[in-house]
Amino acid sequence: MTVSVKSKAVFLSAILLLCLCAAASYLSFYYFRASERWVSHTQEVRAVTGDVEQAVNEASRERLSYLIGGDESALGRYRAAVAEVNERMQTLQTLVPDNSVQSANASQLAQVTHDRLQTWEEAIAKKQRGETVDVSQLTRQNLELAARSEAASAELRDEENRLLPSRMASAHHRFLLTSTMVVGSFAVAILLMLYYYRLLQQELQLREAAERLSTAAYEQEVRLRQEEQRFRLFIDAVKDYAIFTLDPKGRVSSWNEGAFRLKGYTADEIVGRHFSVFYPQEDIRRGKPQMELEVAKKEGRIEDEGWRLRKDGSRFWANVIITAIRDSAGEIIGFSKVTRDFTDRMRAQAALQEANINLLAEVKERKLAEKKLAGSEKSLRELSRHLLRSQDEERRRIGRDLHDSLGQSLAVLKMNLDSLDLQVGTEQNGTARAVNSCVNLAEEALREVRTISYLLYPPMLEEMGLKSAIPWYLDGFSKRSNIKTSLEVDPCFDRLPPEVELALFRILQESLTNIHRHSGSATAKIKLSLANGWAAMEITDEGKGIPAGLLEQSGEDWMGSLGVGLRGMNERMRQLGGRLEVSSTENGTVVTAGVPAEKVQARLNRTA
């Protein structure tokens, strides 16, 4: 059952119930009135009975007065009273037909009354005939009938009184029943009405919702239309891009402002024509337009760059994107085509490319130059390394030579002179003095040679290592310079590769020479340490320090004898993968030379 049918049924039911309710209330009212009627009916029956009695008594009296006095007027009154009796009697008869008992009682009364009236009529008739009438007999006769009449009347009245409560109860009962029906049907009708109201409400809500939906759908459609409109306006407003569509066969189906500006055709001129008119002849011959459509169909889109024609036949370099448009079923319904004028960009790109090529050439040239520079720097470094090496080698050779050949010869010369001296020693003559002076000279020469050779090449360095060679050297240095030296050596500091030892020794020599020549320091402290795999030598003086500026310059630019020395020291360390650090204040200078002791051996093995 649909809602509307249901609501209709409910509504009709409610109406019916209300009708029923009205009927019931009418009935209820009717029964309420019925009980009242029964009361008045009883009163009426009793009253009519009374009237009958009264009329009978009236008639009896008038009869008597006629019988006794012979008064004709009394007879008239008697007739009127009899008529009254009959009339009342009839009225009574009409009142009681609904009840058999009362009907019987009424008939009884009527019978008795009729009997009495008959006797009365007979007496009157006798009188009229002039016969004598025995009044007392009549009265006796009458008394009996009167008693019966009274009994019948009483019976009527009593019966009526008896009937009244039951009749009223019956009426009341019906009244209650119909009242209940009224209330019940009314209540049900109200409930049905409420239900109907609810149904109506529901339906109303449903309708409202439906209305809202339809409104929303309408608004959505309006929006879509607006958007479409905007999009169309936007497409039309685009001036720098030609945006147009093609039908599946490649004929132009829409055209925007940009397309007009770019290609020169108005929409009226071009719509419906095949898009191959935009392509140069050679492209058309090669079937390029159709091929592009095929690719767009297959791949979804195609991007292309190339020459295209304007309406006036001039060419421009175009960037073209063709996109296939499909409907929801996947069928091709056309193509969109976006074309841009890339002529300027193409030219700029070409220029850029050219510039790029030039730049690349330049870069190549520079790289070559850099490589050359690096090569020459490398060869310079190699040269300096070679120079240092050959200098070391030379010094070593000269030192050795001096020490070995000249030194040994001088030593033996002195030995021989000493022997000679011993032989001539006691004689005080020219020969002895000459020999003695020769001995001194030889000794001096020997010392000189030794000193020079020691400076050129440290004695004992190769044999005994830094730990021994440095003290030997310091002894000589202290003697020559009057600078007090001290040496502190880590217990774990041991032999290092010969190159490292020589380099450190040369740095020590250079530093001590600098201290002697430039610093004015009275002391020089040397410390040899080995920590974290680094062998380090620290030379500390208490001089005036290296002039500011000399240190600040980069190592490559150090000038003067001090600078050259520092540079040489630096280069020696660099060759060994070590570091040279010089820090100087006005209270002294600290030169630290460090070499990664473990790595050096491997490095030397590799370069050897």
Place this chain on the structure above:
Amino acid sequence: MARILIADDHEIVLEGIRTILGRAGRDWEICGEARNGRMAVEMVRTLKPDIVVLDVTMPEMSGLQAAKQIALGGTACRILIFTMHESERLSAEVRQTGAHGYVLKSQAARDLVRAIEYLLGGHTFYGAPPEAAPASKTNLGPAKFFVQALAMG
């Protein structure tokens, strides 16, 4: 008669030593001449001289290294370093090697014969005669020399 091994890479020095020793007039014999440290060590082992005179600066193996090896070799041979190097350090260096003394080449005429005599006598000679050579040091047997050499080396 004492047998002496001399080691120096310079012929002229060897010549000088021979001259000095020859002129000394002692009952000494030069039993061999080595031209480098290695040779000296070898000859000490084969010739078993009473004393070896070692130059310091020699090719292949220096005199100091040779002295070390000889001292550790367990011979009774006395070791005298004969050197050009003149330094206060020399004494310590020589003692460390286990040699028994040294003589500077410049003082050879004066000291060499004396030093050899001291060493052969069981004493030491570090650039000068021992200040007060203890009596017990005299006439030490070869074993004692070895122990002493070990202690010093």
